[in-house]
Amino acid sequence: MNQVIHTLLxxxxxxxxxxxxxxxxxxxxIVKSAQQASTSSNVMAYSIIGVTDQNLKxxxxxxSGHTHVKNNAHMLLFCGDLHRIxxxxxxxxxxxxxxxxxxxxxxxxxxxxxxALAAQNxxxxxxxxGLGICYIGSLRNDIxxxxxxxxLPGHVIPLxxxxxxxxxxxxxxxxxxxxxxxxHENKYKPFAEQxxxxxxxxxxxxxxYGNRSSNTKLDxxxxxxxxxxxxxxxxxxxxxxxSKNLNKx
Amino acid sequence: MNQVIHTLLxxxxxxxxxxxxxxxxxxxxIVKSAQQASTSSNVMAYSIIGVTDQNLKxxxxxxSGHTHVKNNAHMLLFCGDLHRIxxxxxxxxxxxxxxxxxxxxxxxxxxxxxxALAAQNxxxxxxxxGLGICYIGSLRNDIxxxxxxxxLPGHVIPLxxxxxxxxxxxxxxxxxxxxxxxxHENKYKPFAEQxxxxxxxxxxxxxxYGNRSSNTKLDxxxxxxxxxxxxxxxxxxxxxxxSKNLNKx
Numbered sequence: 471m472n473q474v475i476h477t478l479l480x481x482x483x484x485x486x487x488x489x490x491x492x493x494x495x496x497x498x499x500i501v502k503s504a505q506q507a508s509t510s511s512n513v514m515a516y517s518i519i520g521v522t523d524q525n526l527k528x529x530x531x532x533x534s535g536h537t538h539v540k541n542n543a544h545m546l547l548f549c550g551d552l553h554r555i556x557x558x559x560x561x562x563x564x565x566x567x568x569x570x571x572x573x574x575x576x577x578x579x580x581x582x583x584x585x586a587l588a589a590q591n592x593x594x595x596x597x598x599x600g601l602g603i604c605y606i607g608s609l610r611n612d613i614x615x616x617x618x619x620x621x622l623p624g625h626v627i628p629l630x631x632x633x634x635x636x637x638x639x640x641x642x643x644x645x646x647x648x649x650x651x652x653x654h655e656n657k658y659k660p661f662a663e664q665x666x667x668x669x670x671x672x673x674x675x676x677x678x679y680g681n682r683s684s685n686t687k688l689d690x691x692x693x694x695x696x697x698x699x700x701x702x703x704x705x706x707x708x709x710x711x712x713s714k715n716l717n718k719x
Numbered sequence: 720m721n722q723v724i725h726t727l728l729x730x731x732x733x734x735x736x737x738x739x740x741x742x743x744x745x746x747x748x749i750v751k752s753a754q755q756a757s758t759s760s761n762v763m764a765y766s767i768i769g770v771t772d773q774n775l776k777x778x779x780x781x782x783s784g785h786t787h788v789k790n791n792a793h794m795l796l797f798c799g800d801l802h803r804i805x806x807x808x809x810x811x812x813x814x815x816x817x818x819x820x821x822x823x824x825x826x827x828x829x830x831x832x833x834x835a836l837a838a839q840n841x842x843x844x845x846x847x848x849g850l851g852i853c854y855i856g857s858l859r860n861d862i863x864x865x866x867x868x869x870x871l872p873g874h875v876i877p878l879x880x881x882x883x884x885x886x887x888x889x890x891x892x893x894x895x896x897x898x899x900x901x902x903h904e905n906k907y908k909p910f911a912e913q914x915x916x917x918x919x920x921x922x923x924x925x926x927x928y929g930n931r932s933s934n935t936k937l938d939x940x941x942x943x944x945x946x947x948x949x950x951x952x953x954x955x956x957x958x959x960x961x962s963k964n965l966n967k968x
Contacts (some may be wrong), residue, residue: 471748473722474847478752478840501902503727505895507839508854511947512940514896519903526905549907554900554917557910558944568948575966576859576956578824579831583856583878586835590756591727594843598723605757607832610825621906629832646754647763651803653750654768656775657870658798661806668803691761695807698760699817707825708968717824717966719957 477598482643484602485538487635492543496599500546500634503595504588515552515577516585518592519620521545521631526619530631533615534608543601543635547609547616548589550581552625552716572625573718578711585629596634606631613710624715642682647671647691668692726847731892733851734787736884741792745848749795749883752844753837764801764826765834767841768869770794770880775868779880782864783857792850792884796858796865797838799830801874801965821874822967827960834878845883855880862959873964891931896920896940917941 471479501518509515521527522544530547531540539545552572559565571577593603607630609616616628646652651667672690679689711717720728750767758764770776771793779796780789788794801821808814820826842852856879858865865877895901900916921939928938960966 472847474726475748475752475844477723478844479755481755481757483757498898499724501898503724505898505901506728506730506892508730508732508842508852509895510854510856511943512893513944513947514901517901517903517907519905519907521905523905551901553910554913555944555948558917558941558948560945564945564949567951568945571948571951574952574954574957575827575960576953578827579859579878579956580856582828582831583835586832587839587854590836590839591843593757594840595724595727598721603757605759605836607759607829610828619906623907623910626907629828643755644761646758649747649750649754652754652763652766652800654766656768656770656772657868658766658768658872658875661802661872664803668807692807695762695804696809696813696817698762699804699807699820700813702816702820703823704825705823705968707828708823711824719954 477594480643481597482641483604484637484639485536485604486638487538487542487602488638490543490636492634497544500592500595504592507587507591509584509587510580513555513580514584515550515555515581516588517549517551517626518588519547519549521547529619530609530616533612534606535611536606536608538604538633539606539631542633545634546592546632547620548585548629548632549622550578550585550627550629552577552581553623556625569715573715575717578717582629589630589632592632600636601634602637604633606633610704610707613707617710627711627714627716645671645674645678726843729892730846731890732853733886733888734785734853735887736787736791736851737887739792739885741883746793749841749844753841756836756840758833758836759829762804762829763833764799764830765837766798766800766875767837768796768798770796778868779858779865782861783855784860785855785857787853787882788855788880791882794883795841795881796869797834797878797881798871799827799834799876799878801826801830802872805874818964822964824966827966831878838879838881841881849885850883851886853882855882859953859956862956866959876960876963876965894920894923894927
């Protein structure tokens with residue numbers, strides 16, 4: 471197993487960091503690594519906002535509720551960004567077509583994929599340096615507030631944060647669904663054929679949650695998912711995205 | 720520079736592969752690496768379809784138009800997948816709430832991010848083994864056809880492909896926008912402050928396109944983007960996604 475595969479297979483989210491800071495060079499390497507990820511037709515439909523201001527971290531913490539959002543060595547905020555494209559138009563005619571185009575679901579998908587590919591490169595780069603990371607999707611708990619805090623213009627939406635720092639705990643690697651439930655060959659495997667693997671995973675997770683080194687509980691993946699999705703969540707993301715002139719048509 | 724950073728910074732898309740096949744072990748390691756990527760609240764809202772059937776590759780090639788879609792050692796198709804969650808419901812009441820929840824833009828974003836994070840791990844794993852990769856967003860040229868070919872159920876959408884194989888050419892690394900145009904600190908940098916970096920990039924790309932080893936042309940990033948976005952593209956993605964009961968509310 472090479473060093474890269476070793477890094478990928480050993481990922482665990484880190485939620486507690488020491489006080490040690492990152493160097494400017496480390497941050498630069500992480501962002502440059504993010505930039506080198508593939509991007510749809512070279513559009514580079516994302517922006518990365520480095521959060522260094524502790525007051526801003528505190529405000530973002532209020533949205534997320536996770537203490538690692540205020541206590542970390544560095545935080546990157548990944549945004550889908552089609553503002554640049556919107557501003558490149560140079561005639562009234564192409565401004566109109568470009569704006570119409572940017573309003574499609576296709577372009578929301580492009581921006582979301584571009585941002586995520588870049589982010590995962592940043593995550594891997596950081597982990598290869600001995601740093602820990604955690605994605606922060608909970609910034610979408612109040613996406614409008616995050617948008618205001620970062621002063622995002624039209625066609626830019628905050629997607630998620632990535633907190634980075636030197637690990638101050640050593641959590642277990644969390645098991646994933648068995649490969650046979652997410653990997654298919656040539657066509658989609660009906661749910662009936664996935665069920666046995668989900669059941670096996672529920673048993674594995676019951677044991678994982680019961681035995682892990684901290685925060686033990688009695689739970690399964692199925693029960694978690696049913697609880698999670700039985701409550702309407704972040705329904706305000708829809709009108710927010712539209713207010714940015716994205717995903718409107 | 721460690722081996723991981725070296726792999727990340729040396730990414731180029733590979734569009735021509737030798738006839739050499741991948742071993743089952745290589746494919747397994749690539750998919751396991753994908754699975755270990757972060758996922759929103761452990762939802763794992765994606766599926767990966769390995770394409771081994773040459774007839775299917777040929778059909779997907781007709782959608783994409785790129786020869787590397789039919790000529791590659793392996794192809795992975797990444798789908799946003801909330802079908803599993805939809806099928807976990809176990810009462811009429813939670814079926815209704817879960818279905819409503821899955822229809823939100825938030826859940827389309829979750830599935831798209833989850834699929835992209837997994838895909839980028841797969842890409843990095845493959846590149847670390849000396850393989851080349853290329854993302855295939857052009858499968859969305861006819862997303863409905865791809866959906867039919869793969870027999871995807873409701874709540875599953877094809878997002879993009881990833882073709883993999885041993886490189887049979889050695890393209891240059893494509894320059895990216897200067898770091899100062901995509902990296903911001905604490906708040907979004909207005910477009911007026913990004914413009915100088917975009918201009919510098921246009922000059923760099925003019926020289927890159929004029930001097931690269933194959934397919935030289937006279938072009939800039941700005942001109943490319945204006946041309947690309949001045950034509951309405953993939954407007955059928957919007958109704959297709961809704962037909963899958965995603966992004967409907």
